[in-house]
Amino acid sequence: MATMHDVARRAGVSVMTVSNVINERPHVRAATRERVRAAIDELGYAVNATARSLRQGRTGVICLAVPEIDRPYFGILAQLVIERAATDGFEVVIEQTGAARAGELGALAHSRLRSYDGLIINAVRLAGADAALLRSELPVVVLGERAYAEPVDRVAMDNVAGGALAVRHLVDSGRRSVAMIGGRMSSGPADIDAATERARGFLAGAAERGVDADPRRIVESDFSLEGGRDGVRRLLEAGIAVDGLFCATDLIAIGAVRALADHGLRVPVDVGVVGFDDVPLASFTTPSLTSVAPDRIGMVDAAVSMVVARIRGERADADYREVVGAMAIIERESTATIDPN
């Protein structure tokens, strides 16, 4: 690979002039610039980003850490973050945490090692005690979750409100025996994650509408197709009557719809189903899936803006911000109102 020195020699200028041309700085005579450009083309020169990063102490790269990139929700999120970061001149590398605390801590450590300029982390397991780590020299924005006692930069979605929206809609469309798959009954304030918050919303919404809000109507599960399938099996085996089912993600919902069909239960006639995330697929399943939709674009915009502002030093160190994204319910076929006949 040619270096800047090679280009300088060939163009008969100093390396500094080459650098000035490459970085489009003023005060370079047009003729000189052309000579340098020609040399660059002839040698097939390209800047070495590693050397530039070492010198500048910045990489121009933001890390996005998500649990698993092969879940549709995170695929879309990644796409949006990449596009949005590009508008501020940043690249994005994606890191997977495996939805584990170790992986999430690893993403933090790793961002430091690689000198990424900032980190947007969709943390699902980082505990409040880890929050101190989130307030380091490295600009970090926590995305998606909502519960740290310590102040950190954070973009959350209102999972409780979303869960309540879902169950209210189920009841209002004629269901009385509601249940939830993918929720969690928190053992304390320590591990408040999306599963817990959505479950709280579910219970609150059910109580509000005067339907049975027994925590036994909530089963835990992975946020996966298999989790939905197994969740339905467990509900039915426990003998819990269900005509309205709230699933903590769309993937769970799709697995659940399939399992319901396998048990001879039709959606929406026998059971109404609501998912969460509003992935594109939700419009295309049969039946199409009613889902709680977070304001993805707004959240991504807020997260990137926040991390970029920190990187640029535009905010005081202790000035932590929190943004909570809006939720909406998108009604589709899976909760069509039951004909009273």
Added chain:
Amino acid sequence: MATMHDVARRAGVSVMTVSNVINERPHVRAATRERVRAAIDELGYAVNATARSLRQGRTGVICLAVPEIDRPYFGILAQLVIERAATDGFEVVIEQTGAARAGELGALAHSRLRSYDGLIINAVRLAGADAALLRSELPVVVLGERAYAEPVDRVAMDNVAGGALAVRHLVDSGRRSVAMIGGRMSSGPADIDAATERARGFLAGAAERGVDADPRRIVESDFSLEGGRDGVRRLLEAGIAVDGLFCATDLIAIGAVRALADHGLRVPVDVGVVGFDDVPLASFTTPSLTSVAPDRIGMVDAAVSMVVARIRGERADADYREVVGAMAIIERESTATIDPN
């Protein structure tokens, strides 16, 4: 951030000794090692990967360039590549090409800039004329596609065989009027991509089974849910009778199944549908989706092995290899044999 010099000063040794400890090189006295380790912990020191990369000329990072990370196929692929690369001590960064030639050339250029050690590129638009670029100092393995006249390192899937498998299965399960969504009739040998190859397999398989293999039975489409929906609409509007439908990806198939339902056509009773990729979702849709399954794990293993061998200089420069992954058809409900009554 503490540097190696800070650690050295604190431990009362030279930077070289610190480096030796960090890299677990022998010839460091146990006592010295402990002293250095203690200093590292006290200062919270971590190596600066950028500086190391600049010095070594290697980054330990492989780039994986895919069209769009939010398609399930590529999400899974990324997951597999990350896991496999880790076994050889490499990290992976994911780059999106937008399924455009510019994006694919960009991934190449970018891998050079960032000094990535190698590139695995799922190229869908790079033309044969660009193949020369693939044989540069940068180790590159082309994944998924199959058609370059020039020799390059390549891991392909047998798209033609896969298309033929699909149509044979449709005919053998009782369908006679087959059509395809997401295929392309190539204008020449220049742009042979998956859409073209799968269409060739479709035509060959149809001819082999003695059913109508008119190219008008193939409609182009995006590899997306919307593409499948629109493809069905176009087929039906063109008045083409269809009782067997081959879709170039599972996403197309899911969109198509939905559109068929909207037109009052039931799957599999009225139309049998075969997808391609065998994404996990295929087992969970209603009806579950018959799909052509590439040997993903085998392909990923081959691709990572090839690029790592190149990085390590274990192969002669001109010794290009090609691996073609096996295909299988996974039969599910969407092609259940029609009861002759």
Added chain:
DNA sequence: TTGAAAGCGCTAACAG
């Protein structure tokens, strides 16, 4: 077993 010196390729700061 440990250390000193050099330099990877680039850019900030300043000099001309």
Added chain:
DNA sequence: CTGTTAGCGCTTTCAA
């Protein structure tokens, strides 16, 4: 408008 110098943090090379 252009050039010189120094140094980012690390590892390679060689010497002690």
